[in-house]
Amino acid sequence: MTTPHQPSFTTQIVHADRLGGAEHGAIHKPIHTSVQYGYDKVEDLIAVFQGTAKGGFNYARQGTPTTAALESKITQMEQGLGTIVFSTGMAGICAIFMTLLKAGDHLVASQYVFGNTNSVFGTLANLGIEITTVDVTDAAQVAAAVRPNTRMVFVETIANPGTQIPDLAGIGALCRQHGLLYVVDNTVASPYIFRAGTVGAGLVVNSLTKSIGGHGDALGGAVTDTGLYDWSGYPNIFAAYCKGDSKGWGLQQLRKKGLRDMGGTLSSHAAHQLAVGAETxxxxxxxxxxxxxxxxxxxxxxxxxxxxxxxxxxxxxxxxxxxxxxxxxxxxxxxxxxxxxxxxxxxxxxxxxxxxxxxxxxxxxxxxxxxxxxxxxxxxxxxxxxxxxxxxxxxxxxxxxxxxxxxxxxxxxxx
The missing domain is CATH 3.90.1150.10 (Aspartate Aminotransferase, domain 1)
Structure with a gap:
């Protein structure tokens, strides 16, 4: 029996909307501008609110059919479990830090990070979160910085502007050993040049404004769960989200606390532009x-x-x-x-x-x-x-x- 041919990276992306069921045979997912989404039965609306429904929309701050199509496309690129898109890459990064860390937690991060990310570290410190920045080109320095209260390690695939590259696989092995959440900002490399899941990243950040959108005409960000991290052992998941398959707990908390509560919502118009840009x-x-x-x-x-x-x-x-x-x-x-x-x-x-x-x-x-x-x-x-x-x-x-x-x-x- 011959093995079915697997379409290549670009082929998958350019046909994603059509094969995903775009309305009326459209080649691209339409731009959905509606803010509210109604249901024939209130029980169906309740299921969407409580997270028991498969799919569905209630209020555009948490997403629209257009942003969902973009999320599916990014998940496909990263070969992950699921994705949440945000109004900017920084909104996605802040959602990770602000909803998955709490006062008294410790973050180990690269000393070679984007200037705005470095600025956020100061905000986190004011909220009682401890940060240690190290030279992540050497996994031994990351290992030396790990403490009992360390929850997360954050690196950029290719640092901006100095182009430093972390010991990606070494840090991944270290995080697996200690049960730490490994977060990789893959903005510069993009999922075409590098997939962070191959080195054990649990969450992957992409500023969609950059490589994926590629035309300087729309802001956006994305956080993808690779499915590699065991959320059942993470101490900061809210009790309300600790139900069902634990693989979905991280994204559920990010969508509810990071997207819904903080409001860093990507518009459908921007999502459409970014999705089209992603094809090239x-x-x-x-x-x-x-x-x-x-x-x-x-x-x-x-x-x-x-x-x-x-x-x-x-x-x-x-x-x-x-x-x-x-x-x-x-x-x-x-x-x-x-x-x-x-x-x-x-x-x-x-x-x-x-x-x-x-x-x-x-x-x-x-x-x-x-x-x-x-x-x-x-x-x-x-x-x-x-x-x-x-x-x-x-x-x-x-x-x-x-x-x-x-x-x-x-x-x-x-x-």
Whole structure:
């Protein structure tokens, strides 16, 4: 008997809405704008409220048919148990921290995290949650930080902007050993380049604004449960949600406490845009990764450049990790100038890259890191994160590689 052919990543995504039962034979799931959803019998409405119904909607703050279709698509990408989408990636991250941790708990996190995530750590500390940040490229440092009250370990697959890569598998094994919830922010890599479930992550975060949406036209975030974590032993699950199969307890609490109570709801219009953008994820990641690697190799040869940070460069400190886990290097590329005072000059000389914050647009974006997105963190924190004053971050877009190389050549000439 022949084994049935399994459709590839992109084939599954582009046909997901149609095969999932979109109304009236639509190719894409329609945009559902209704806030309320009614039922013929009040018992059916009660079942939706109490979580005993399979599917169903009651109030759009907890989701719509359009956001549910996007959730299904992300779950398919991550090969997980289920997904909840949020208005932004930060809303998803805050939902995890604020609903699964309580005063007296301890969080071990990467010292190389997105600036806003680092800011949230300060808020958590004010609420009585202890945070220890460590160099997660070394799993031994994570192990040394674990305490009896540690509940969770949080890392980013590829750190922004320094591109540090954690010991993903080593930390996964450590979390399994101690029964810790392993949370991986997979925004930069995307589920096309890397699936965090392969290293034992229990929850996976994606800022849908970035790789998955990919066009810089809609904000969104997602939290996916891989099904690998045993929620029956997690001490912070509310009693009301400790019923039925324990595999669903984590997502149930996140949806009720993190989405419904905190209100970080993704609109149906944004969900539709993100779902359409997701269809070209693989194509965009392959193209931008190839261009980024070509530019990274060229920049390494330039006298004005002190260091280039890109995972697929042999010079990258975690290059072996990248080759082991990732199918490509992503669109994120950072480099440091030998003369930090020339940082702004180089940015202004460049004509194609747009001087703007944000990541994973179809157009290349450029920003001087220490002066902007990590200015608030201060020099001491920047030092621990490996952010030099002369660091420039690039988000590589869909331009032709030769055009970007020519632009950088003229911008660096004469320095």
């Amino acid at each position: 994820l693989a194509l965009r990641m392959e193209r931008t990764s190839a261009t980024a690697l070509a530019l990274a190799r060229w920049l390494e040869q330039q006298p004005a450049v002190a260091r280039v940070l890109y995972p697929m460069l042999e010079s990258h400190p975690q290059h072996a990790q990248a080759k082991q886990h990732f199918r490509a290097g992503s669109w994120l590329l950072s480099f440091e100038l030998r003369d930090a005072d020339q940082c702004l000059t180089v940015c202004n000389r460049l004509q194609l890259p747009i001087k703007a914050t944000g990541l994973a647009d179809t157009r290349t974006l450029i920003i001087p890191v220490a002066h902007t997105i990590f200015w608030e963190a201060g020099p001491a924190v920047r030092a621990t994160m490996g952010i030099a004053d002369g660091m420039i971050r690039l988000s590589i877009g869909l331009e032709e590689a030769d055009d970007l190389l020519a632009d950088f050549a003229q911008a660096l000439s004469g320095l």
